[in-house]
Amino acid sequence: MGHPLSNYGTKMFAELQMAIAETYGVETASRMFNVEPSVAQELNDAITHQADFLERINIVMVTEIKGQKVFLGTNGPVTGRTNVKTTDREAVDVSSLDDDTYELSPTESDVSLSYAKIDAWAKFPEFHAKYSAAVQRQIALDRIMVGFHGTHAAQQTDRIQYPMLQDVNKGWLQQLREKAPAQVMSSGKVAGKVTMGAGGDYANLDALVHDAKQLVDERLRDAGDLIAIIGSDLLAADKAKLYAKQGSTPTEKERIESAQVIATYGGLPSFSVPYFPANAVKVTSFDNLSIYVQDSSWRKQTVDNPKRSRVEDYNSRNEGYVIEQLEKAGLIENVEVLEDAA
Structure with a gap:
């Protein structure tokens, strides 16, 4: 028998559900809903703030699931001089045309929090903030883990076989191994x-x-x-x-x-x-180093699961890892x- 959620914990979780619904502009958070792109940007910002490393790199919201890289840098000098009496001035294309596209993969971050933890946190006035930060921090750490360990994007991932999330997406190191x-x-x-x-x-x-x-x-x-x-x-x-x-x-x-x-x-x-x-x-x-997220792809649901004595927070979106200049x-x-x- 699991730890039952206390009456006060139940009340606080119900208030949390209402707050989430209000934040995202939906009737209820217990059904899967689409997060508006502007709110998805705020959610991504909150996740980014959970990890210093993510604040240093680019977290980019894009419209398409496939497209051209956002920050194509220059691959050489552009400065010189032309004798215009004999030659036309010519603008140099210095972008990296051999590898200038990205492709995103469906990605799920489903976090569970036990009733015992919810009860412990329910005593604090910042319960809502604690809960949100716990979910956001885990997503942030997972993003970093996939970036450095991801080797492929499997149809069905397996955390037992791939404990470092190697099968979630192709991270930065794997892309370098394959492309350069x-x-x-x-x-x-x-x-x-x-x-x-x-x-x-x-x-x-x-x-x-x-x-x-x-x-x-x-x-x-x-x-x-x-x-x-x-x-x-x-x-x-x-x-x-x-x-x-x-x-x-x-x-x-x-x-x-x-x-x-x-x-x-x-x-x-x-x-x-x-x-x-x-x-x-x-x-x-x-x-x-970049992580691209499709702005219209974020879906979210927060549910109470008494069968497992826990609360479950489901998050999914399309995202991918990009080295802007190989x-x-x-x-x-x-x-x-x-x-x-x-």
């Missing part, structure tokens, strides 16, 4: 892995990040906005090495934490991002830290 394999390094001296440490492919993380930057098209390499996203295992190995060398006093440790570990590697500002593969480094710019990304993956690296 020359910009992905996954093997070094030893097939199937890249080694870091004494005697390895790279002596340290600085050298590895430097080479990841070299995978970016040279015309875009020094634009000034490139960053490195570094996996947690590689950061941990570098931190351990720094502690071993310098970490004898609390002040030294503090300096290592704040200045050297997540600051700059290979000359690039470096970041640790949730769910990024622990043994990889990706170099790109934040504004080169040439502006480099990836080194399958990195193995050698024992003596630390």
